[in-house]
Amino acid sequence: MSREKIDLYETAVTETLNQHASVRAFIDKPVPDEMLNAILNAARRSPTSSNMQTYSIIVVRSPETRRKLAELAGNQDHIEQCDLFIGFLADLNRLGIASEMHGQPLAKSLESTLVATVDAALVGMSVQTAAESFGLGAVMIGGMRNHPQEVADLLGFSPGVYMVFGMSMGWPQEELGAKPLKPRLPESLVIHHEQYSQDDPRPLIEAYDADLAAFYGQRNQHTAAWSGPIAKRLQKPSRPHLRRALEVMGFHFD
């Protein structure tokens, strides 16, 4: 596509999305409260399944709590080193109380677990995009699901609440826009038109492996390319404890 065409279809939002990169290194400068409020309140406009709003957001600034969260996430230092940590919670607790107010039990199901998880993810993505539009850096932290009960205990969650993922946020050491962007899978592998493509994806996966290896090579990171590490990682189910832990915390899977 020509540069003119790209410009024609570029807005402030697509520009922000087009320069997204996860940030794990921050400078020691606080995020103003008013800026954080603007980000969180814009994100609260996110779509939500049937307007049920089955999510909550928790902001953690306490260094001691963040130290413990970093440990629970597998020693992810950026949780301690960022300016603030935000957790995105699937929250069926509030819905249960609303139901109780009308003398009704809340029937939980796989669907309510998914609805709450998707709602939390959508608001989390909006927070990341809004933050990046201010020049802030952030990274999502799925490592919060390593020890979901411990995270819930540490932050005082009610039953029916779990952290889907967290986010480290602050002013980036390397300005967004200057930071090299991690390549994505080729467009034709992920965007289908009308029918799911039955073309052999292998040549494009190999091309992407080469792309990603070059990206890591430029940054002197000796990380292998895409398909190999993914295959290795997914030989066994990841976080096999998760279903049982979330059931104990009040989520259903049937």
Ligand SMILES: Cc1cc2nc3c(=O)[nH]c(=O)nc-3n(C[C@H](O)[C@H](O)[C@H](O)COP(=O)(O)O)c2cc1C
């Ligand atoms: C739900 C979710 C969980 C993630 N969890 C982690 C994490 O625990 N630690 C981390 O360093 N990055 C985490 N990431 C960031 C991804 O590794 C990153 O988005 C991906 O490698 C693509 O790189 P980019 O965002 O810089 O383009 C997570 C991303 C998502 C969407």
